[in-house]
Amino acid sequence: MAEDLPERKQQSIPRRSHGQSGPLHLVTTTDSSTRTTYTANKSKEESRAAPREETENHGNFPVYKLAPRRRAPLPRDAQGRFLAFREPTPTLSPTPTTTDTSRSNSPDSYGFPGRSPTAPTSPPQIPIPIADDSDNDMPANVEPFWGDRPDENGQDFFRAFNRAMGDKSDDVKRKLFVNYLHADGEADEWYAGLPAAVRADWDDIETAFHARWPRATVARKTAMEYEEEILALRLTEESMGLKELVAGRDVYTHIVWADRMGALVARAGHATGSTYIGLVRRGLPSLIREKIVGAPADWTAFLATVRAVDIDHIRDGAAELRKERDRQKRLDERMRMLEAMNSPTRAIRGQLANTSITVTAPKTRQITTLEGNPFLNAGGGQGSLSYATVGGGRVAGGTAARTPRPPPTEADRVALRARLAEMLHHPNTEAGRTAHQAQQRAWIEKHGAETKVTELTAYPLRPGTLPANSNECFGCGQSGHIAPKCPLPMERRLNIREADWRAICRSVLRITFATPVRYIAIDDYGGIAAVEPSAYIEELEDQGNGEGPSE
Secondary structure (H helix, E strand, O other), X not given: OHHHOOOOOEEEEEEOOOOOOOOOEEEEEEOOOOEEEEEOXXXXXXXXXXXXXXXXXXXXXXXXXXXXXXXXXXXXXXXXXXXXXXXXXXXXXXXXXOOOOOOOOOOOOOOOOOOOOOOOOOOXXXXXXXXXXXXXXXXXXXXXXXXXXXXXXXXXXXXXXXXXXOOOOHHHHHHHHHHHEOOOOHHHHHHHOOOHHHHOOHXXXXXXXXXXXXXXXXXXXXXXXXXXXXXXXXOOOOOOOOEEEEOOEEEEHHHHHHHHHHHHHHHHOOOOOOOOHHHHXXXXXXXXXXXXXXXXXXXXXXXXXXXXXXXXXXXXXXXXXXXXXXXXXXXXXXXXXXXXXXXXXXXXXXXXXXXXXXXXOOOOOOOOOOOOOHXXXXXXXXXXXXXXXXXXXXXXXXXXXXXXXXXXXXXXXXXXXXXXXXXXXXXXXXXXXXXHHHHHHHHHHHHOOOOOOOOOOOOOOOOOOOOOOOOOOOOOOOOOOOHHHOOOOHHHOOOHHHHHHHHHHHHHXXXXXXXXXXXXXXXXXXXXXXXXXXXXXXXHHHHOOOOOOOO
């Protein structure tokens, strides 16, 4: 067939459409881009013959002729072009197919047929096994019961066993119960000793178990113990506005206090009454107390009022209180420094700092008179005090001998009692302590920081202490002991001026003796309070300096 083409440069290439089956088409391309297609169609008789291959040479290129196949020719249009053809898609499942509207059903430029995706098939359903009520089902979250261990509780074990059994029948519980008893334990021996009729019925087993391991009687607090805890539970001002961790959450301290107080009141049986509300209310911080108006009807209303206090009010008030405490602390530190620098007992403190106490063998006592050392007189003790001395024969930091003043007269006592009556002694409350600090500042402003306390310069007494001339301790202002044996820590003892004032009142208002002495007391800030020779032998007898050094 190739010899019938016009005589021009041409090339014949056998080509078959993509995805199509049928006879081979021979396409010849010319220089003028004119394409003529020849189809080798044979008759049915020739197509049934055995296929054969023919070869012809056309110039330098061989031309192959292939035998046609037994397929029907592809359809063409009037211009000889192939028509679109789509083979049917096999059905995978009865699920209806969906058409992808985003793709075109027409063939592409290479003759590929369009594609129509199908919905994926659902995976086969796997049947879920249903748990049967088998006798071999034994939950492992219940520890075997011994029956005689101190850390075991029979009632707890039985409840755990019932939780593990769930909704199983009594017959299953009866069969599995022995598996939860520790082998050869007390409970296992008890179960083995039960009659067969009891082991055959679950209700009988339960009754026998509760009879063998009954509920323990818990030691509960009495109403009086709860009342003591109610009065002891305090809400301090330092904790106001802070938070506590309760059950993993931050809760304000006043709400935590109200919750704990409510639990104590309920256990004591006072939730519907008003017992102890007044006492508890007086012990609350002022930030809470000032928000409680009137008399609460019962504990429920009282605690609800405490919980309802605005937290902004508490935070602001707590911040102001902290600032005031810090300011007062700085002021006290400054006053302590000034008193230590300008105290009339500064020399004595330096003397005692260089004093050493040694124990020596008993010696024959000699009656001597040594100026400035009252402990080495005729009534001295067994110990000896040695002092560092400086030139001039004076004790370190000391002064020359002073002339003893005469015993006080009745007029002196009357004048001193009048000054004591004028001085206001405040109670040991927050307001009283504030007023006492104001009295101390006023005394320094009036008399000066370097002025010594005398009968004419009455010094204010600390709140909560005994009045002057009450046979009190000069270290703490309380009775029952003397200054050398005062149990109060050094940093909390009386101010040195107050100790001097109390010693002066004691020496003037009580009966005096003719022998003058010098009394030394430790103040509440760590200093030494020295009383002028107006203190007499009886003061030393009361405070521990009469018969030698204190033990």
